[in-house]
Amino acid sequence: MIARAEILAAIRAAEVPPAPTPAPVPDAADAADLLQQFRSTLESVGGASAVCEPMQVFEEVVYTLLGPGRHAVVVLPGRFAVAENGAVYVDADDLTNRADVVLATELVLVVPTGAIVATMHEAVRRLPAGSRCGWFLSGPSKTADIEQALVIGAQGAKTLLVVFRD
């Protein structure tokens, strides 16, 4: 506890002059087509998405997206999507095991239709109060650590699909 007291005392002794409280960032002006923006951004970060229409079978939508011969998928619920960066927010409260978000090789996130915000400013305001753990997942796991060549599927998901469904 000496360390704590000493560090806090040193910080206070530094007497940093007051700085204004940053103004809250306003929500984005009504963006045109958030769904379209989300879908193209997600594609640019290596993911894919679809909207499951009321008459469609969810599994069929997923397998169409996946392509032939791939079946073992993990389906997790997402709370909402972020148009500017292709991310989906997933909260640990909705999962049985936190590690599932990274253990799954083929990951499907199901997001309620219409649950899309424009930017991270709105997104952080939608974090559930008292959330114990949550993620913004933007496309599959990736690395460019070998000569800046993009490799999809570094250590987590090799495929990340987002399906909007009511």
Add this chain to the structure above:
Amino acid sequence: MSAGHPEAAAAFLNDSERAAWHDQALWFVRQRRDRATDLPEWEALRDRAAELKAYAMANLAGLLEAFETRATASGVTVHWARDAKEHNRIVFDLLRQRSATRVAKSKSMLTEECQLNPYLAARGIEVVDTDLGERIVQLAGEAPSHIVLPAIHWKKEEVGTLFHTHFGTPADESSPDALAAAAREHLREVLLHADAAITGANAMVAGTGGVVICTNEGNADLGMHSAPIHIVSVGIEKIVATLDDLGVLLRVLARSATGQPITAYTTHITAPRPGAEMHVVLVDNGRSARLADPEFRSALHCIRCGACLNTCPVYRRSGGHSYQYSIAGPIGAILAPAVDLDAHRALPFASTLCGSCKDVCPVRIDIPVQLLAWRGRIASANALPKGYAAIFARLGGIVADRTRFESAGRWARRALRFLPPALLAGRWNPWTRAGRELPLAPAQSFREWARREGRVE
């Protein structure tokens, strides 16, 4: 300290082909950043990011206390470390008490700064760096050469040879896909079975008591949600006040770092999973002292995006290892002298003061001004790097005296125009020694031209 930055940079430049390749690799990342930051609100975002950092530094003690209260309430144990030694000791005690012998670590510049790996290795604990780039340099017995791209100086064929030795990939395998796949097998094995996970943090949020960790590979998440204990090592300056502030940071961080709109994984964690432990070690290690120095205070705003490295003409052409500090590039050159002025006194001179770092910095740190201020301090401490004092005294005398300055210019132009190149490009000339052509000198100076045109006296 052995050789300083100039010597190490000269050695790097000896392999001119590799130096050019390194330069291009980083310029490529810089260009990706330019495309990703092409948003109408980008400059306003940078303003807002600078403000939130200034606010956090002005209220640092209170914000840390608020963070601690919230984190503790949700089951996290918060530790405080005055310096690297104390940090290492705390981490070691936590591991020893749980008989941990194998630790999976995700990227953390702070543990580099504290030299945690060698400290734990000396006490029988194996630390595996699980970021692919960090694993490459770790297997090779090197330090990262870049804060975001640790193995940017490695060619894929070299990674192939390294992985052949360690993971048994085919000897001539150099495809990034195949090599990354081999690393995936190895690293997932390590991450899922480690006795403990250590991660850094990109931010702490006082308002939620949350720690925020960004990765593209997912290694931090694999480790922290699998191991029985998760230890977060984080510098005290990483705190932000609110989720609103976090939103701003997350918008600028990955765009500046790699040109992505956000990293693939952004984790906000406030509580350990049921049955597991979570510890946060808050580290000072010189930060509070820097906070007390108005001239260099804003260096604490750094969010370690690496943009200033990617854009820096000196960094790109001298390589991260030439800085001989855990953080290379322009930001390293203003952080390192505060740690050890004598050892790092050449770094503030490793810059042309072109200002490109300041132009890309997402939190608007005025790096060139701080480089200049360090030069002043180094000169007043009589600690100028070898040879600089004599040159500066000479040069100072000339530029301070208009007549001498003009005649020196005249002589230099004549020499460049009329002396045989072989004489000018001798071993004594550091400009040509580095393989550069001497510039063509104009017949007259700007001032002479203006005088002739009747524009000045």
